[in-house]
Amino acid sequence: xxxxxxxxxxxxxxxxxxxxxxxxxxxxxxxxxxxxxxxxxxxxxxxxxxxxxxxxxxxxxxxxxxxxxxxxxxxxxxxxxxxxxxxxxxxxxxxxxxxxxxxxxxxxxxxxxxxxxxxxxxxxxxxxxxxxxxxxxxxxxxxxxxxxxxxxxxxxxxxxxxxxxxxxxxxxxxxxxxxxxxxxxxxxxxxxxxxxxxxxxxxxxxxxxxxxxxxxxxxxxxxxxxxxxxxxxxxxxxxxxxxxxxxxxxxxxxxxxxxxxxxxxxxxxxxxxxxxxxxxxxxxxxxxxxxxxxxxxxxxxxxxxxxxxxxxxxxxxxxxxxxxxxxxxxxxxxxxxxxxxxxxxxxxxxxxxxxxxxxxxxxxxxxxxxxxxxxxxxxxxxxxxxxxxxxxxxxxxxxxxxxxxxxxxxxxxxxxxxxxxxxxxxxxxxxxxxxxxxxxxxxxxxxxxxxxxxxxxxxxxxxxxxxxxxxxxxxxxxxxxxxxxxxxxxxxxxxxxxxxxxxxxxxxxxxxxxxxxxxxxxxxxxxxxxxxxxxxx
Ligand code: SF4
Ligand code: SF4
Ligand code: FES
Numbered sequence: 001x002x003x004x005x006x007x008x009x010x011x012x013x014x015x016x017x018x019x020x021x022x023x024x025x026x027x028x029x030x031x032x033x034x035x036x037x038x039x040x041x042x043x044x045x046x047x048x049x050x051x052x053x054x055x056x057x058x059x060x061x062x063x064x065x066x067x068x069x070x071x072x073x074x075x076x077x078x079x080x081x082x083x084x085x086x087x088x089x090x091x092x093x094x095x096x097x098x099x100x101x102x103x104x105x106x107x108x109x110x111x112x113x114x115x116x117x118x119x120x121x122x123x124x125x126x127x128x129x130x131x132x133x134x135x136x137x138x139x140x141x142x143x144x145x146x147x148x149x150x151x152x153x154x155x156x157x158x159x160x161x162x163x164x165x166x167x168x169x170x171x172x173x174x175x176x177x178x179x180x181x182x183x184x185x186x187x188x189x190x191x192x193x194x195x196x197x198x199x200x201x202x203x204x205x206x207x208x209x210x211x212x213x214x215x216x217x218x219x220x221x222x223x224x225x226x227x228x229x230x231x232x233x234x235x236x237x238x239x240x241x242x243x244x245x246x247x248x249x250x251x252x253x254x255x256x257x258x259x260x261x262x263x264x265x266x267x268x269x270x271x272x273x274x275x276x277x278x279x280x281x282x283x284x285x286x287x288x289x290x291x292x293x294x295x296x297x298x299x300x301x302x303x304x305x306x307x308x309x310x311x312x313x314x315x316x317x318x319x320x321x322x323x324x325x326x327x328x329x330x331x332x333x334x335x336x337x338x339x340x341x342x343x344x345x346x347x348x349x350x351x352x353x354x355x356x357x358x359x360x361x362x363x364x365x366x367x368x369x370x371x372x373x374x375x376x377x378x379x380x381x382x383x384x385x386x387x388x389x390x391x392x393x394x395x396x397x398x399x400x401x402x403x404x405x406x407x408x409x410x411x412x413x414x415x416x417x418x419x420x421x422x423x424x425x426x427x428x429x430x431x432x433x434x435x436x437x438x439x440x441x442x443x444x445x446x447x448x449x450x451x452x453x454x455x456x457x458x459x460x461x462x463x464x465x466x467x468x469x470x471x472x473x474x475x476x477x478x479x480x481x482x483x484x485x486x487x488x489x490x491x492x493x494x495x496x497x498x499x500x501x502x503x504x505x506x507x508x509x510x511x512x513x514x515x516x517x518x519x520x521x522x523x524x525x526x527x528x529x530x531x532x533x534x535x536x537x
Pocket of ligand 1: 147148149150151152153154155178197198199200202203
């Protein structure tokens with residue numbers, strides 16, 4: 001393995017490693033625009049020029065492979081002069097847009113200008129070449145040609161990853177522009193990624209433009225829950241409001257990308273229709289109530305049921321539920337001798353592709369299956385309810401009226417004497433419920449999902465639930481404590497660790513050591529796990 005010295009520090013790297021990658025491993029930042037770890041090397045921006053001893057000219061770090069004994073200088077006078085020259089060149093025709101540009105705060109032109117340049121422009125404003133501004137190039141992306149530095153990240157993404165080639169560079173010299181190919185629109189299912197990888201404000205999100213300055217936003221690590229792939233994401237939020245979602249790199253799951261539906265699914269969590277308050281049906285009224293009252297009403301029923309209705313309670317757990325909630329539902333079912341049935345519903349027209357998107361639109365089907373919840377028992381449960389064989393039915397994140405045969409569900413809900421609905425949205429099932437308990441989404445609580453490949457991945461609470469919604473694990477833990485006399489849990493972490501200690505498939509995992517990229521469960525049938533993610537569509 002070759003050893004390279006960069007700025008006086010040595011590192012041994014694998015053959016084929018480039019100077020920019022070796023420097024990154026040493027924690028040395030080499031400025032760059034066109035290089036992106038998920039794309040081919042273009043070598044066109046020249047921002048990464050470095051001095052390499054014995055080399056007659058400066059070399060680009062992104063396309064220079066380390067050789068044994070190589071000595072690199074990233075802060076020498078020659079390197080600094082090259083960096084200033086490249087920045088001056090890139091800024092010749094750049095508009096003076098910074099105060100009104102949405103990329104401000106995360107623009108690599110602004111950042112590198114301050115870090116490596118700081119010269120006054122030698123080009124008068126009126127002499128700059130003018131190009132197109134605020135051009136809608138697709139349903140989600142806006143193009144500003146003047147701000148573009150022609151790094152070709154967007155075109156390489158569209159050529160190499162989605163292979164849809166909607167954008168290309170046209171014209172020559174200082175008239176060169178990024179533009180749509182004739183007859184094309186940037187509307188492929190992964191189009192939003194070009195906004196993330198554009199290093200300047202040339203490609204911006206039509207959803208996010210002018211909504212918030214990035215330096216006001218906080219970031220929270222999460223996982224997309226819109227399909228079984230479980231793409232790693234970061235949720236950007238402020239004062240309880242989600243502003244945008246970006247992919248978080250995980251080479252084993254989503255590489256550097258995510259789909260546009262996934263982005264919108266997280267933004268849509270804060271839409272209308274959420275259940276805001278616990279609801280309890282009284283003698284003749286269904287009204288908002290305090291959590292304590294609602295929990296006690298259900299717990300009282302559970303206590304009574306455990307004596308008089310053993311075996312006559314049904315619980316439906318859906319694959320929308322995190323592992324922790326499935327675990328607590330299993331405990332509840334065991335304590336009450338209830339019939340627990342799982343459901344992993346996806347719209348009939350749901351499709352996947354060869355890249356990231358899965359046809360299974362649930363984040364935790366594998367988690368549900370690994371915990372042994374049968375996925376074929378809901379029909380039988382509904383038939384038992386409709387036949388008057390159940391005293392109580394609990395629907396957990398399972399809006400069955402939207403998912404299953406309507407007449408069959410209605411017959412069950414009308415007949416069952418006591419219905420408890422736990423969900424994030426106030427669905428039609430609430431009309432039949434005795435108690436409705438509003439739950440937080442995965443953006444509003446901590447927990448884990450197990451993705452299609454058996455990878456357990458943590459998500460963290462980014463924003464509070466609207467109204468009085470609570471984390472599902474805390475509601476179920478409280479019902480177990482009050483209704484079944486079991487010890488409570490103080491956190492999602494404690495629930496997960498209990499699951500891992502108890503269940504073979506999760507054994508060996510710990511909340512604290514799952515890490516940012518998740519861990520694959522030990523008990524999974526390996527034939528179910530793809531060897532690796534495809535690199536492109
Ligand atoms: S639009 Fe952005 S990503 Fe595309 S070439 Fe220009 S600067 Fe690069
Ligand atoms: S591929 Fe699936 S998990 Fe990934 S962003 Fe899209 S919907 Fe979300
Ligand atoms: S990052 Fe190396 S030439 Fe652009």
